Amino acid sequence: MPTALVTFASLTGNDEEIANIMTKSLLDLGVEAKMIECQSVYASDFLNEDICIVVTYTYGAAADLPDEIVDLYEELPEVNLEGKIFATLGSGEYDYEEFCKSVDDFTAQFKQSGAIMAGESVKIELYPEDDDIPAIQKLAQECVTAFQTQQAS
Numbered sequence: 001m002p003t004a005l006v007t008f009a010s011l012t013g014n015d016e017e018i019a020n021i022m023t024k025s026l027l028d029l030g031v032e033a034k035m036i037e038c039q040s041v042y043a044s045d046f047l048n049e050d051i052c053i054v055v056t057y058t059y060g061a062a063a064d065l066p067d068e069i070v071d072l073y074e075e076l077p078e079v080n081l082e083g084k085i086f087a088t089l090g091s092g093e094y095d096y097e098e099f100c101k102s103v104d105d106f107t108a109q110f111k112q113s114g115a116i117m118a119g120e121s122v123k124i125e126l127y128p129e130d131d132d133i134p135a136i137q138k139l140a141q142e143c144v145t146a147f148q149t150q151q152a153s
């Protein structure tokens, strides 16, 4: 049974709820998933997991990373996550020029760490509504499928 760490940054709760849905979707698929706020997570914690997931919002004047997730972002390329599966998702707002940029920033960092992308990132406007849930569940399934493919190779 694969393990997963879902870590998140959330100021007003939208990304915490996305992380909740992702974690529950993984648990429903038999994954040993846990969810931990990003300030309590080091990039090296991902070394103990099969599936590594970051959920983040985008903030600031220039589509910046949330302050509380910058350390994790900077540490990521310093750990070797070859053979691990990763997924990124998060919440943003269409009114801003660069929708969900922090999600893409984390995708780039995970790629530098050598991890394998499970599927396309899920980007949600503000709070996850019922019709956003299938995309999150699909990404959870893609994580499990990518893990199984990796195990078989």
Ligand SMILES: Cc1cc2nc3c(=O)[nH]c(=O)nc-3n(C[C@H](O)[C@H](O)[C@H](O)COP(=O)(O)O)c2cc1C
Residues within 6 Å of the ligand: 009, 010, 011, 012, 013, 014, 015, 016, 057, 058, 059, 060, 061, 062, 063, 064, 091, 092, 093, 094, 096, 097, 098, 099, 100, 101, 125, 126, 127
């Ligand atoms: C000052 C400020 C700047 C923001 N900048 C962006 C941005 O550049 N791109 C984007 O997609 N969303 C941006 N947002 C929207 C937030 O990412 C969005 O509200 C998100 O759902 C907050 O997530 P949370 O509830 O988990 O804190 C910004 C919001 C604020 C208040």
